[in-house]
Amino acid sequence: MPAPIRLRELIRTIRTARTQAEEREMIQKESAAIRSSFREEDNTYRCRNVAKLLYMHMLGYPAHFGQLECLKLIASQKFTDKRIGYLGAMLLLDERQDSTLVFLSGWFFNNTQYVQGLALCTLGCMGSSEMCRDLAGEVEKLLKTSNSYLRKKAALCAVHVIRKVPELMEMFLPATKNLLSEKNHGVLHTSVVLLTEMCERSPDMLSHFRKLVPQLVRILKNLIMSGYSPEHDVSGISDPFLQVRILRLLRILGKGDDDSSEAMNDILAQVATNTETSKNVGNAILYETVLTIMDIKSESGLRVLAINILGRFLLNNDKNIRYVALTSLLKTVQTDHNAVQRHRSTIVDCLKDLDVSIKRRAMELSFALVNGNNIRGMMKELLYFLDSCDPEFKADCASGIFLAAEKYAPSKRWHIDTIMRVLTTAGSYVRDDCVPNLIQLITNSVEMHAYTVQRLYKALLDDISQQPFVQVSSWCIGEYGDLLVSGQCEEEDPIQVTEDEVLDVLEGLLASNLSSPVTRGYALTAVMKLSTRLSSVNRIKKVVSIYGSSIDVELQQRAVEYNALFKKYDHMRCALLERMPIMEKAAANGPTETVQTNGEAEPAGLEPKHPPTIIQPANQANDLLDLLGGNDVVPVISTAPAMKPASAGGELLDLLGGLSLSAPTPAPPIPMSQPPFLLDGLSSQPLFNDIATGIPPMTAYNKNGLKIDFTFERSNTNPNIAIITIHAANSTEAEMTNFVFQAAVPKTFQLQLLSPSSSIIPALNQGPVTQVIKVLNPQKQQLRMRIKLTYNHKGSPVQDLAEVNNFPPQSWQ
Amino acid sequence: IICCPPPLQMQFMLLFSRQGKLRLQKWYVPLSDKEKKKITRELVQTVLARKPKMCSFLEWRDLKIVYKRYASLYFCCAIEDQDNELITLEIIHRYVELLDKYFGSVCELDIIFNFEKAYFILDEFLLGGEAQETSKKNVLKAIEQADLLQEVRLGGGDLHGI
Numbered sequence: 001m002p003a004p005i006r007l008r009e010l011i012r013t014i015r016t017a018r019t020q021a022e023e024r025e026m027i028q029k030e031s032a033a034i035r036s037s038f039r040e041e042d043n044t045y046r047c048r049n050v051a052k053l054l055y056m057h058m059l060g061y062p063a064h065f066g067q068l069e070c071l072k073l074i075a076s077q078k079f080t081d082k083r084i085g086y087l088g089a090m091l092l093l094d095e096r097q098d099s100t101l102v103f104l105s106g107w108f109f110n111n112t113q114y115v116q117g118l119a120l121c122t123l124g125c126m127g128s129s130e131m132c133r134d135l136a137g138e139v140e141k142l143l144k145t146s147n148s149y150l151r152k153k154a155a156l157c158a159v160h161v162i163r164k165v166p167e168l169m170e171m172f173l174p175a176t177k178n179l180l181s182e183k184n185h186g187v188l189h190t191s192v193v194l195l196t197e198m199c200e201r202s203p204d205m206l207s208h209f210r211k212l213v214p215q216l217v218r219i220l221k222n223l224i225m226s227g228y229s230p231e232h233d234v235s236g237i238s239d240p241f242l243q244v245r246i247l248r249l250l251r252i253l254g255k256g257d258d259d260s261s262e263a264m265n266d267i268l269a270q271v272a273t274n275t276e277t278s279k280n281v282g283n284a285i286l287y288e289t290v291l292t293i294m295d296i297k298s299e300s301g302l303r304v305l306a307i308n309i310l311g312r313f314l315l316n317n318d319k320n321i322r323y324v325a326l327t328s329l330l331k332t333v334q335t336d337h338n339a340v341q342r343h344r345s346t347i348v349d350c351l352k353d354l355d356v357s358i359k360r361r362a363m364e365l366s367f368a369l370v371n372g373n374n375i376r377g378m379m380k381e382l383l384y385f386l387d388s389c390d391p392e393f394k395a396d397c398a399s400g401i402f403l404a405a406e407k408y409a410p411s412k413r414w415h416i417d418t419i420m421r422v423l424t425t426a427g428s429y430v431r432d433d434c435v436p437n438l439i440q441l442i443t444n445s446v447e448m449h450a451y452t453v454q455r456l457y458k459a460l461l462d463d464i465s466q467q468p469f470v471q472v473s474s475w476c477i478g479e480y481g482d483l484l485v486s487g488q489c490e491e492e493d494p495i496q497v498t499e500d501e502v503l504d505v506l507e508g509l510l511a512s513n514l515s516s517p518v519t520r521g522y523a524l525t526a527v528m529k530l531s532t533r534l535s536s537v538n539r540i541k542k543v544v545s546i547y548g549s550s551i552d553v554e555l556q557q558r559a560v561e562y563n564a565l566f567k568k569y570d571h572m573r574c575a576l577l578e579r580m581p582i583m584e585k586a587a588a589n590g591p592t593e594t595v596q597t598n599g600e601a602e603p604a605g606l607e608p609k610h611p612p613t614i615i616q617p618a619n620q621a622n623d624l625l626d627l628l629g630g631n632d633v634v635p636v637i638s639t640a641p642a643m644k645p646a647s648a649g650g651e652l653l654d655l656l657g658g659l660s661l662s663a664p665t666p667a668p669p670i671p672m673s674q675p676p677f678l679l680d681g682l683s684s685q686p687l688f689n690d691i692a693t694g695i696p697p698m699t700a701y702n703k704n705g706l707k708i709d710f711t712f713e714r715s716n717t718n719p720n721i722a723i724i725t726i727h728a729a730n731s732t733e734a735e736m737t738n739f740v741f742q743a744a745v746p747k748t749f750q751l752q753l754l755s756p757s758s759s760i761i762p763a764l765n766q767g768p769v770t771q772v773i774k775v776l777n778p779q780k781q782q783l784r785m786r787i788k789l790t791y792n793h794k795g796s797p798v799q800d801l802a803e804v805n806n807f808p809p810q811s812w813q
Numbered sequence: 814i815i816c817c818p819p820p821l822q823m824q825f826m827l828l829f830s831r832q833g834k835l836r837l838q839k840w841y842v843p844l845s846d847k848e849k850k851k852i853t854r855e856l857v858q859t860v861l862a863r864k865p866k867m868c869s870f871l872e873w874r875d876l877k878i879v880y881k882r883y884a885s886l887y888f889c890c891a892i893e894d895q896d897n898e899l900i901t902l903e904i905i906h907r908y909v910e911l912l913d914k915y916f917g918s919v920c921e922l923d924i925i926f927n928f929e930k931a932y933f934i935l936d937e938f939l940l941g942g943e944a945q946e947t948s949k950k951n952v953l954k955a956i957e958q959a960d961l962l963q964e965v966r967l968g969g970g971d972l973h974g975i
Contacts, residue, residue, distance in 0.1 A: 007975045008926050015925075048975040051929055058835055058928065060850070079962040084975070087932055095843045114959045124941040125841060149955065156940040163822075186946040193943050231948045234903070241907075241947045244900045284899035291897070319868040324898060355867045 004037055005030070007051045014059075027061050038069055047073060047081045050088050057091060067092050079115070086118040095128035113149050116142070120150070124157035132161040136168050143175040148184040155179070155190035159197045169198055169205070180215050185232055185239055188219070192245040199252050210253050213260045217267045220246045224271060235279045247271070247288040254296030261297040268293055272305055283313070283321050287328070294332050307332065307339040314346045319355055326350060326361035333368040344369050348378070351385045356392075363393060367400040375408040379418060387425050394429035398422050402434055412445045413491060416452050424459045427469025435471050442476060443580050446750070451491040453480040458495065460505060465514045471522045474509055477502060478526025479580060482533035499534045503527065507543060520555050528562045532577045541566055571738060571759050581752045582776075695722075695811050700804040701787065705732035706761070708741075708787075710804075712811045715774070722775045722783070722811050727768040730761035732793070739791040741771055746784060750776040761791070775812075783812035823901070823942030824876060824891040825852075826935075828924065831885050833857045836924050837931055841942035860889055870898050881905050885921045908938055911952055929975075933959065 005013075010030060017023035034049045042049075050069050057063035070092060073085025120142070123135060139161060142154035162169045172194070179191035195212070198205040223238045223246075232239035250268075254261040271289045276282040286309055293306040310332075313325030329347070333340045347369065350362035363385065370378045379401065386397045401422055409415035419438055423430065442452050456473040464470055477484065481502050487494035509515050509523040524547060531540040544566070547559035565573050695712035702708070708728045715721035730736045737760050745751050756771040777783065785804040790797065828837035835853060844852070859873060860880050871878050873891075879901040880889040888905045892898070909919070911934050916923040924931050937952045937959075938944065946952050 007929075011926055051975045055928065058838065060835075079959075080975070083933065083959070083963070084929065087929060087936075094845070112962070114955075114962060117955075118936075121936050121940055125936075126843065128843075152945050153940055156943050156945050159943065160941045185948055186951060189947050190940075190943065190945055231950055234907075239947050240903060241900065241944050244897060248897075280899055281903050284897060284903055287899050288897050319866075320870065320899065320902070323868045323870055354864075357868060357871060 004033060004045050004048055005052075007048060007055065010052050011055060014055075023059075024061075027056055027059070031056065031061070035065060038065070043076070046076075047078070047084045051084050054084075054088055054091055063092055067097065079112070082115055082118060086122045090122055090125055093126070095126060113147060116150060117153055120153040120157045124153070124160040127157075127160060127164065129164045132164045133168070136161050136165070136171065140171055140175055143172065148182070148187045151182075152184070152186040152190040155187065155194045159190075159194050162197055162201065166201060169201060172198070173205075173208075180212060180219065185242055189239075189242045189245055192216075192242070192249050196245070196249045196252060199249070206252065210257065210260055213250065213253055213263050216246050216250055216253075217264055220250075220267055220271070224274060234281050236276055237281055237285065240281045240285055243271075243285050244288045247285070247292050251292035251295050254292070256297070258297050264292075264296070265298060265302060268298070269302060269305065272302075272309060277312075280318065280320070283316075283318075287313075287324055290328060294328070294335075303336060304339055307336055307343075311343040311346065314343060314350065319353070319358060322350065322353070323355070323358050323361070326358060326365055330361060330365050330368070333365060337369075340365075341369055344374065344378075348381045351381060356390065359389065360393065363389075363397060363400070367404060370404045370408060372408045372410075375404065375410060376414075379404065383418070383421055383425075386422065391429065394426045395431055398426050398430045399434065402437070406441070412448050413451070416442065416445055416448045416455075420452070420455050420459065423456075423466070423469040423472060424463070427463075427466030430466075430468040432468065435468050438472050439475055440583055442472070443479075444582050446582065448491070449476075449480045450483040450488040450494075452476055453484045454489045454492070454495060457484055457497065457502070457505070464509060464512060467516050467519050470509060470515065470519050474506060474519070474522045474526045477506060478522075478529035481526070481530045485534060499530075499536045500539070502530070502534070503536060503539055503543070506530075510543070510547070517552055517554060520552065521558060524555060524558050524562070528558075528565070529577045531566075532574050574740065575755045575759070578753075578755075581754070582750065696808050698806055698808060700726070700785070700806075701789070701800075701802050703800065703802075704793075704798070705730055706736065706789065706791075707731065708789075710807075712808070718776075720776055720778045720780075722777065724773040724775060724811070726771045726773065728761050728770075729765050729768040730763055731765050733763050734794045735763045736761040736791040736793050736798075738797075739769060740789070742788040742790075743773060744786045744788075745775065746781065748777070748779045748781045749783070752776075777812050780813060783807040822893055823896075823904075823939070824893070826891075826939075827853060827856065827887075827889045828931075829853075829857050829887050829889070830921060831861070831887070833861055836886060836921070837928060837935070839932070839935060839939075856889065856891075860887055869902060879905065883909050886924065904939075904944060907944075907949070908935060910949060911938060914949065914953055915956065 014023055014026050017026055030052065034053060037045060037049050046069055050066055050073060053063045053066040053069075066088065070085050070088035073081040074089065076082060076085065120139070123131060123139070127135070139154050139157045142150050143158060145151050145154070158172050158175075162172070176191070176195065176198075179195070180188065182188050182191065195209055199209055200206075220243060223243055226238055228236075229238050232242075234240050237243070250260075250264050254264055268289055271285065272293070275285050275289070277286060290306040290309050293302050298306075307329075310325045310328050313321045314329075316322060316325075326347070329340050329343070344366075347362055347365050350358055351366065353359055353362065363382075366378060366382060370382075382397065382401055382404075386394060386401065389397060401418065405415055405418045409418070419441065423438075442449070445452070453476045456476050460470065460473045460477075483489075484495075484497050485499050485502060487496060489495075506523050506527050510520055510527075515523065524544070527540055527543050531537050534540075541563075544559050544562045547555050548563055550556045550559060565576065569576075695714070697709055697711040700708045700710050706728065708726055711725045711727065713723040713725070715723055726741060728739065728741065739756070739759050739761050741753075741756065743751060743753065752774040754772040754774070756769055758769050761769045775783065784807070786801065787804060788799070788801050790799045792798070822841065824840075824842045826837070826839045827835065829835050835857075838849070838853065840849060856873065856878065859871070860878070863871070863880075869879055869881055871880075875894065876891045877894055877896065877898060878889060878891055879898050880887055881902060882888075888909065890901055890905060892901055912919040912924070912931065915930070915934055916927070934952070934956055937955050938946060946955075
């Protein structure tokens with residue numbers, strides 16, 4: 001019987017295979033030979049065969065039939081057999097096989113330290129819980145031996161036992177007594193590892209071992225101070241592995257403990273300042289030192305030292321060093337914010353690094369460092385990063401930018417610009433939940449509406465593929481399309497857009513393959529809204545009716561409902577499609593506050609000087625506002641308002657019709673004396689309620705049978721908001737239909753008009769129409785209001801303008 | 814006693830060539846053969862895709878991978894998230910130095926043809942993922958002694974060699 005082929009010979013042969021198939025054939029042939037050799041219980045060559053099997057296993061071929069052979073090898077007397085046997089056990093066996101016998105043979109039948117070492121190694125690498133339980137006693141005995149070769153292995157084996165069977169930890173405690181007195185570095189190192197494991201698992205052990213701090217400090221000191229030791233030297237540093245482990249143990253012992261922390265303060269400072277930083281090994285120690293300093297109760301000087309080390313790391317040529325610096329800074333940025341801020345520019349530079357991991361950390365850290373003072377500069381860098389970064393970053397970066405912008409925006413214009421920049425450059429990576437947030441933001445940036453819609457419109461002309469961007473844009477066009485068409489932009493040159501062009505764009509979105517179903521929904525709703533803002537109602541009706549037979553069910557439903565709105569519910573269309581109201585929460589915490597806290601040069605209170613838009617049914621009310629003049633109390637009609645519309649629309653925009661602008665005097669006051677006919681005979685229903693609030697009601701208008709009373713309430717959530725309920729009563733014999741109430745207030749106020757209870761005021765005071773107005777008056781100015789009333793009465797349209805100046809002081813003070 | 818997962822542990826070490834051929838695999842956590850194969854395949858792919866300018870660390874699943882290329886061999890360690898990556902680089906380097914001392918200017922072929930020795934050396938340096946001996950000399954001495962045992966001792970003698 002020829003001897004089985006040698007291991008190296010087999011390796012050589014297999015490497016000559018030119019194809020996978022050829023290799024497989026060779027392997028199968030040899031496997032078969034090995035299998036029959038095993039069957040024959042060949043002791044001589046078992047070792048060789050198992051070794052070959054291990055090679056084939058590494059190539060990925062099955063080798064389970066050799067598992068038992070490994071155990072036989074371990075039981076053999078020959079050292080070679082044992083060596084390969086233990087290796088095979090570690091490679092082919094796993095925890096699930098109960099192989100306790102394997103190790104017992106190692107202990108009892110052979111006391112060569114090398115065999116015992118093999119057994120300890122195997123147990124410490126792959127021992128199951130059962131094996132650990134069975135052999136823990138043996139390990140514990142060897143932990144106390146004077147043979148340092150075995151002692152160090154026993155220590156690490158004990159670590160494994162504890163990890164597998166934590167309850168056994170106690171039994172190792174006595175053996176740890178003198179571990180640190182060892183001179184042998186191997187034993188020292190493994191002992192520190194064992195102590196670390198025990199302290200991290202048990203608070204009791206932790207308290208118990210705190211007394212070792214002075215000894216650990218001494219050992220560390222000796223390592224640093226001692227001269228060159230060739231045996232343990234690495235680039236001029238003595239046993240860096242041991243130093244790092246000691247530093248880690250000190251970290252655990254010093255955490256949360258003042259005394260221990262103090263005891264290690266000096267040595268930490270020493271290591272931090274004396275360690276050579278030219279090579280990786282020195283930096284490894286410095287890194288561990290920094291981690292320890294940050295975790296224990298170190299004095300502030302030491303902490304600053306640690307952060308400065310990290311700062312220096314950031315400038316290191318070695319990208320590995322930069323990486324760990326960023327990771328650590330990210331951990332400390334919350335607790336030591338100011339210290340980390342000092343390194344902000346270096347961190348921002350890391351955004352341009354080539355390495356993906358470094359870029360990500362730099363991005364996270366940059367967001368953590370953004371504050372009111374650096375927002376402009378930081379945002380520039382972050383937007384540039386957003387432009388050029390990998391797609392995997394864009395979503396997170398965009399979200400981070402939105403958050404930062406919301407928190408620290410120095411002005412509304414800047415905020416809107418930033419949002420639009422993100423939408424146009426990374427608009428398809430923006431998260432879905434950003435869309436409603438952004439819409440809310442835009443809604444509340446009242447004076448930026450014209451600017452926003454114009455910018456978005458222009459960008460939309462270039463690119464309609466980025467869905468979140470398209471959704472926000474179409475929503476804005478739907479809301480503010482009238483501003484777009486009328487060219488009202490203050491912030492930049494207004495563009496010339498016709499109604500047809502706007503509708504072309506929206507219809508394009510509806511028809512485009514690039515648009516998602518959600519986007520189409522937005523676009524259709526936007527088209528519908530424009531029916532009360534633009535004059536091309538017929539065109540809009542056509543579009544809506546086309547989509548009434550759309551395959552997309554959602555779109556179809558919308559179109560059908562909008563159609564119904566045109567037909568049966570046309571009188572409600574205006575009210576339903578009116579401008580979105582300000583969302584109160586945002587109004588109260590607007591950029592006004594930010595402007596004051598971030599130290600910017602913009603004067604506080606800049607915001608209120610911008611003319612607030614009235615939220616009114618389908619109207620730009622800016623020109624109406626300007627009629628009431630500026631902040632001064634004297635009601636002076638200003639000269640032609642800057643936003644006088646070019647009247648591309650129809651009668652809806654023409655609020656100024658009928659009012660002489662040239663008159664420098666205030667509009668004629670409403671005759672406030674109540675005409676007698678209102679009082680005679682008719683039971684006036686108690687229109688006045690809320691006496692409890694203490695604000696008396698008032699009559700705002702009374703003419704031609706239409707009487708409008710105001711009642712007041714203070715908002716519970718915001719004392720600057722007055723809630724006015726109008727009660728419109730009709731004392732004539734004929735009902736007033738299509739009743740629309742509009743109001744304008746001076747620039748320092750903001751107004752929100754909710755939907756009326758009805759657009760028909762029944763005749764003969766049979767039930768007033770009510771409507772709620774919310775007035776925000778942060779500057780506590782005297783409230784004045786101009787109102788416009790339109791309705792149909794006895795077949796003819798009626799329209800009237802009036803001023804209301806008799807507000808009770810309590811309503812605005 | 815509070816039980817918590819091991820705070821810091823090297824989970825495995827892999828050596829592979831630039832073509833993705835595995836040359837050594839040491840696992841310090843219990844995993845099935847199937848899982849080991851899957852991890853190896855994915856990780857090898859990930860590391861080989863790295864560009865030269867990138868740093869030696871990457872996040873992979875919930876582990877940190879520390880890798881370094883020496884000539885045609887990649888040395889790849891998986892450590893836990895809180896561990897010190899820089900010292901892991903030193904561990905890898907120490908292992909390479911040991912191989913180099915033992916084989917005399919080690920190259921990939923040495924590892925291929927003498928993989929069992931590479932394992933023996935590793936097992937004298939690390940145990941359960943931790944360094945058991947920080948002196949280069951001591952590790953090499955132990956290997957030398959063990960090698961002698963194979964030759965000389967009666968009953969432990971390797972008459973035929975593998």
